[in-house]
Amino acid sequence: MVKMKKVLMCGNEALAEAAIRAGCRFYAGYPITPQNEIPAYMSKRMPEAGGVFIQSESELAAINMVFGSSLTGTRAMTSSSSPGVSLKQEGISYLAACELPAIIVNIMRGGPGLGNIGPSQSDYFQAVKGGGHGDYHMIVIAPASCQEMADLTMLSFDLADKYRMPVMILGDGILGQMMEPVEFKAGTKPEIKKDWILDGCKGRKPRVIKSLILKEAELEKFNLKLQKKYDQIKDKEQRCEVLHGDNSEIMLVAYGTPSRICRSVVENLRKKGKKIGMIRPITLWPFPEKEFKELAKNVKSFLVVEMNCGQMIEDVKLSIDCARPVHFYGRTGGEIPSEDEIIKAVENY
Amino acid sequence: MDKIFEKPESIRNVGTHYCPGCGHGIVHRVICEVVDDLGIREELIGIAPVGCAVIAYDYWDFDVTEAAHGRVPAVATGIKRSLPDRIVFGYQGDGDLGAIGTAEIIHAANRGENITIIFVNNTVYGMTGGQMAPTTLLKQKTATTPSGREQKIHGFPLKVCELLSVLPGVVYAERVTVHSPQNILKAKKAIKKAFENQIKGLGFSIVEVLSPCPTYLGLSPKDAIKFVGEELTKEYPLKVFKDIT
Numbered sequence: 001m002v003k004m005k006k007v008l009m010c011g012n013e014a015l016a017e018a019a020i021r022a023g024c025r026f027y028a029g030y031p032i033t034p035q036n037e038i039p040a041y042m043s044k045r046m047p048e049a050g051g052v053f054i055q056s057e058s059e060l061a062a063i064n065m066v067f068g069s070s071l072t073g074t075r076a077m078t079s080s081s082s083p084g085v086s087l088k089q090e091g092i093s094y095l096a097a098c099e100l101p102a103i104i105v106n107i108m109r110g111g112p113g114l115g116n117i118g119p120s121q122s123d124y125f126q127a128v129k130g131g132g133h134g135d136y137h138m139i140v141i142a143p144a145s146c147q148e149m150a151d152l153t154m155l156s157f158d159l160a161d162k163y164r165m166p167v168m169i170l171g172d173g174i175l176g177q178m179m180e181p182v183e184f185k186a187g188t189k190p191e192i193k194k195d196w197i198l199d200g201c202k203g204r205k206p207r208v209i210k211s212l213i214l215k216e217a218e219l220e221k222f223n224l225k226l227q228k229k230y231d232q233i234k235d236k237e238q239r240c241e242v243l244h245g246d247n248s249e250i251m252l253v254a255y256g257t258p259s260r261i262c263r264s265v266v267e268n269l270r271k272k273g274k275k276i277g278m279i280r281p282i283t284l285w286p287f288p289e290k291e292f293k294e295l296a297k298n299v300k301s302f303l304v305v306e307m308n309c310g311q312m313i314e315d316v317k318l319s320i321d322c323a324r325p326v327h328f329y330g331r332t333g334g335e336i337p338s339e340d341e342i343i344k345a346v347e348n349y
Numbered sequence: 350m351d352k353i354f355e356k357p358e359s360i361r362n363v364g365t366h367y368c369p370g371c372g373h374g375i376v377h378r379v380i381c382e383v384v385d386d387l388g389i390r391e392e393l394i395g396i397a398p399v400g401c402a403v404i405a406y407d408y409w410d411f412d413v414t415e416a417a418h419g420r421v422p423a424v425a426t427g428i429k430r431s432l433p434d435r436i437v438f439g440y441q442g443d444g445d446l447g448a449i450g451t452a453e454i455i456h457a458a459n460r461g462e463n464i465t466i467i468f469v470n471n472t473v474y475g476m477t478g479g480q481m482a483p484t485t486l487l488k489q490k491t492a493t494t495p496s497g498r499e500q501k502i503h504g505f506p507l508k509v510c511e512l513l514s515v516l517p518g519v520v521y522a523e524r525v526t527v528h529s530p531q532n533i534l535k536a537k538k539a540i541k542k543a544f545e546n547q548i549k550g551l552g553f554s555i556v557e558v559l560s561p562c563p564t565y566l567g568l569s570p571k572d573a574i575k576f577v578g579e580e581l582t583k584e585y586p587l588k589v590f591k592d593i594t
Contacts, residue, residue, distance in 0.1 A: 198428070
């Protein structure tokens, strides 16, 4: 393989380019800060790649265009930021119900309401606990660098196709905006036979893709089938990065931008002899429960650092059945926790 | 013996769930006759709406999906742009197209999406129990306008063909009815043209079909037909609003 050169790109552009390289050929979106580089990049690159770019009239329209494109077997994506992602929830529920693969990018900003355009992680609950109506899940992927914005986007398309379901890439405003060198790896598009698509019934029986299931007990049966798929994903797709998992007394828990700050905290406190490590969930759903359970055997306590008022902390507690103290430090409303603040929090517990 | 009447190939040989005297069954059949006539069944993707016609996929014998309420034109856009050589049509009711999905229909029309929309206007929400629709006539009684629709409270009946025909992206907009055999033939002609336009790649076509809903008009099937022919057509004149094909 020819070694590709590293290019300096912002996270949003790295994500968009990776999507194209992963075979995404349909993008629809509506402008909202801080993710505007994605549609701008797509508007230029998608026609070059022979794909479709549409600036839609709303986020509702965008997600439903993605629904339409996905059911033809096309790799399709939409992106937005927090308020816009709230609008997409209807469509996400329908994608989940119709078992259609799609990528939904949320470059989170401060909320609730219109909030601000600062980086945030306050849509964690919405992303991992449902967001839309009904018994469903999305796979939720949390990159922490521009390189991961690229790599994990490619992975997301594969997971979406493999499990026939929507996958959310959950980043924050900093990850979208900051620039880092990125190296694009060759796409690994697996040969997944899409024998369920609608493309006209030539040579086969007509197909229906729908989510209305009216007959008695049929919807329960279907929902249980979905749950079985989710169980399989929980078993096979948990991903995380662990620093000093074997000899830490206190473990920081962070994803996305806070995990970068926590990394520095770990390095600096380790130099001072503190037995501290970090676990960084990469899949927020499925949550890396297995690793947490392992860590809980030796670690004395956990400190969860988030850019919100404490959302992921609930999953940490659940994962370890509250077997260890789980503390929290967070900043909200578009503010970023500083290294000093986190160190102070570590010293307090 | 010559066969002079038969079930279109594109319609399944099943009974429908529609109420006696409902117009949906007629519109479904007319679409299927057109699909057969044009020989497009195997390259067709239909989109059922939310509302009484949501189960259309049980009656149409070709590829069908079902959109969230009002989102038919957005779903159609996604399908057609991804498979430009297939034929894509959306089937929408008055609540779906004229209320919850107004943004989607206006923008799909304004983009000039090369799709066909069949818009069934029966002036009520049938599936949910006969509530006021955007197209409900003034003074018409519904479940949510017990004393009749009042302009001061509920606004005016929405004129969809009139509204869309001013958009440059729309190549064809016609209003028809299915309240008599003669009009059903005219409706078929309009629907056929709306599909032909797409086949020729001309752009966005819409056919609005006035249709009886005896159950929620509170009329017998016979009187509902009369209501469509005599009352509805006054508010919603039958005509070609636009044809730049």
